[in-house]
Amino acid sequence: MRVANQSGRLKLVGDGVGVDVEVASQGRFTSDPQAVFDRWDEFRLWAESIDFHGAEPIVESDLQAPVPRPGQIFAVGVNYRDHVEESGLSLPEAPFVFTKFPGSITGPYNNIELPDGSVDFEVELVAVIGRAARHVDASNGWDYVAGVTLGQDLSERQLQLSGPAPQQFSLGKSYAGFAPIGPVLVTPDEFADPDDIGVSTRLSGDEMQNSRTRHLIFPIPELVAYLSSILPLSPGDLIFTGTPEGIGWTREPKRLISTDDELVSTADVIGEMRHRFIPSRHHSATSSARSSTNV
Template sequence: MRILNLSGRLAVDIDGSYAVDVATASDGRFGPDPHSVYDQWDEFVTWAGGDLPISSRVTVDHTALGAPAPRPRQVFAVGLNYREHAEEAGLDLPEIPMVFTKFPSAVTGPGGVIDLPKGSVDFEVELVAVVGREAAGVSTADAWAHIAGLTVGQDLSERELQLAGPAPQQFNMGKSYRGFAPIGPVLVTPDEFADPDDIEISCALNGVEVQKTRTSDMIFSIPKIVEFLSSVATLWPGDVIFTGTPSGTGWSRDPKLLIGPDDELVTVAEGIGQMRHTFRPA
């Protein structure tokens, strides 16, 4: 199943061109708010698995797609989760997931214009998991049962603020400017993938591919990340988890490759789709 935020209304994708408006099709059993469905996830999946009425079909305007999880209570992110990325950063491989957060106000949709703050803004393509069932003390073996689906995201980062201080103290701030957590274009349930632990992700800056990998190369898989996070914090339905970026980030290059005004960033995930953003000075 592929879930859309279509002009602020929850929809189920049919074929990429048409979708079913959930509130209309369910006669109000589920509301139009795309984020509220996560609190009814089990009930919704059962309903959506039946015959959806064609009378509730709407045309998909891809320019009107919003974030499939627009108001998470928590946004977690994992750093150094690919071996080559840790090596390019000159850091040792982590023994446990290296976790930081992005503020929920940074979440935005899969297209449009993002404001560039002063400093050095970098790209980081990532596979993103959205929680569908409350998770506390969940084992690796049970973790996928708590994931509603997968989407693609960018962990955009202003490196100067991120690394400011006598020791890097500002990860959360440098990664949480408005628009710095774009996700989309759809949420795809794990059963849609041949292997949800092996998905190709990539991004291109101004038409030149800058990052590409398969998520099977992650040091910590999504189930391991969920186990670790839920051993400390309760994960709530609709929470968002950025799972780490591969090598090729702009800050690690010589010379550095950073996002500038009018640049275009295209982000792609196999079986999910693509995001397209441009940038302007804040």
């Protein structure tokens, strides 16, 4: 099953067409794409009977974030062995977790305001929680996932890495638009193997990242188990699962995002996101901090 947020309305998607869920269900489910996660199991059963005959084409430019208002956004750092190596770090013994704030969510084709500093790309598979999860066993982790979507963990490296430990990971990764997701959410059964999904990044036509989620150090079921052992996970929460090697910050010379660039992110079955960047109308917090500290 594939679902989308088209102009703020929940759609079931099939072969380029979409069924409006509120209309087709005669109001049983609302048009709100976020609300459906609280009734995900019931929704999946209902959706099995939907006929796409006569459905209207999906308008790509109208697609928005399939999870527009997540309550919690978890992000996992250095979760691919090759990314650990390019970052000069040691293999983690447990998932390294930080947060992205919900205000950073944007859609799959929006323009993104580029702040001052050093903005980098990190393509990631994003898991969406579909059931309340607490103390989940890893062997059952997929049972608590509504589906997966594609994401970019955009990062302004100067703010992210500023100051002594603990550094500003969450702020540096949470500028407006720094958590684009989409274009659709896909349920795990749509994949030949949901633990082996290809993800890639192209920046202005040049391939930067290309890997598969089978290389995750901590795959999605283990992340669900680990996080739910610490706090409750709620329907509609997001887990950004980590990025593979190829980020711009560790390249020599560095390859960071500019307003001349187009960022294209791709995942098997899920599809493609495309983003362009526009100049910031305001100086960033990083710029102000550098000015005040002469760093």
